Amino acid sequence: MSQFYVTTPIYYVNAEPHLGHAYTTIVGDALARWHRLLGDDVTFLTGTDEHGLKIQQAAEASGMTPQEFTDSIAPKFSDAWERLNITNDDFIRTTEPRHKAAVAELLQRCYDAGDIELDTFAGKYCVACEEYYQDEELVSGPNGDDLCPIHLLPVEYFEEENYFFRLSRFEDRLLDWYAKHPTAMKPEHRGNEAIGLIKSGLRDFSISRTSLDWGIPLPWDDKHVTYVWFDALTNYLAAVGFGNKSQDYTERWPADYHLIGKDIVRQHCVYWPAMLLSAGVEPPKGWAIGGWLLSGGEKMSKTSGNVVNPLDLIDDIGLDGFRYYVLADTAYGNDGDFSWDGLVNRYNSDLANNLGNLAARVATVVAKKCDGLGTAPNPNSPLGTVAATALEQAAAQWDDVQPSKALDATWSLIRASNAHLETNEPWKAEPGPEVDLVMGDALEALRIVAILCSPAIPDTAQAVWERIGMPGKVVDQRLPQAATWGQYVPGASVIKGDALFPRIKT
């Protein structure tokens, strides 16, 4: 049994879960479920990022301590994932002791390696924002002053002692590493961007603050608190026991995939492997870089009022309808455009018309022509070839972190099954061996479809499994054996039931 470790980013708890979080998390879930079908020992990690100034401020504003504040928000994420049927094996919070231990360990290793040094950070600072700004970000005031772009107030020049990570030393090492691992970043064009970032030159980045309390103190200098990335990224190691002497983190590390958004490529694909190389830890095997789900063609933002709440959607379209849409409708790595019309189109054509209707018509014909009992498939059915191709292609696409293409391959078996029924017209024939074989083919195709689609639409997959009379759980099936043609067990009652996906009127 091989290990498979996949992570989502940890989500910052200054806002509630939105569609973008849900998208990445559903992709991770589907990937994890696929690998469980393959028999891998899967670790699927998600969690929350809970330190930093914004949390400290938000906590003060609501009259809570930072810990109380994050304790109140973090469950909104774990609850949302539960409602979306996310099967994460772990949920890490950066305020947990295991995480703090891992951060301390990683920092200490980089410090001992000489890659973290005290230096002066200087910049223009807006007191209202409590942020430093680059010159090009600033707005020019009427008197030629430099103004903060948000508050339009003059910025002040500050100097602060910070510890810096000497990222600049890692340019060659990173390029070497990526040269030896050319397919680590998927899709390829996203990887090219990261390589471009490295080649364009790397600057050291500051990893600590003295002006902040809500964070993890540096092990060797507790006047400083860890700033952002050394804190956040380390969660991936913390969850598998890094920094815990009684655990061997290398049992599950390096991770197979970090799922990330395109906005955090620099941090994950440049900072993170450099930090790990410094600390003597193997970088992850892969990154899967996703685009954004846009809303009405624009990035979702509170100001444009186009934020979509995923939990509202599942009330309207059903959990699996929603999961299927986000997985099937956008090629992972590209931006997708979320729209209600697109959602309904996908739902009606793929789920209601193709899959749901196939299950319904098969059940009806079995009831009318086969006494309601499942029959054995034809071992030499042309659908067997189609099923083998579907499995092969779906496997290749899941392996490449392309859920939309994997589902397309899966749906090719559904379409072929509908066509196979048309070709043979069992509803016209008298009951008998020929009809039994045709319906056996359809049932067998549905059995395989249930397995192949289960990473995306697990509840539906199980429902199909049960309606065709298969015992046990779809999730206990193991690929590729379970998807080979001819294993449908005849004799069980086939149940029609309510429509799996009632059509939505448009």
Place this chain on the structure above:
RNA sequence: GGCGGCGUAGCUCAGUUGGUCAGAGCAUCCGGCUCAUAAUCGGAAGGUCGUCGGUUCAAGUCCGACCGCCGCUACCA
């Protein structure tokens, strides 16, 4: 400005190393079927593969220029 990406049927996109590469799904139209959630099946129509040059026996597929979009450009988790 720099780096990167994109521009292929109405829409969303596939098209490894140049020679069945002009494709899929959806939408449209026509026809069949009526077991099924007015679902399904078959067929048709639809693109000078952004523009202009170049390399080649042969180019969406390589090279150059140009046009039009978009992302990143550094500590804002």
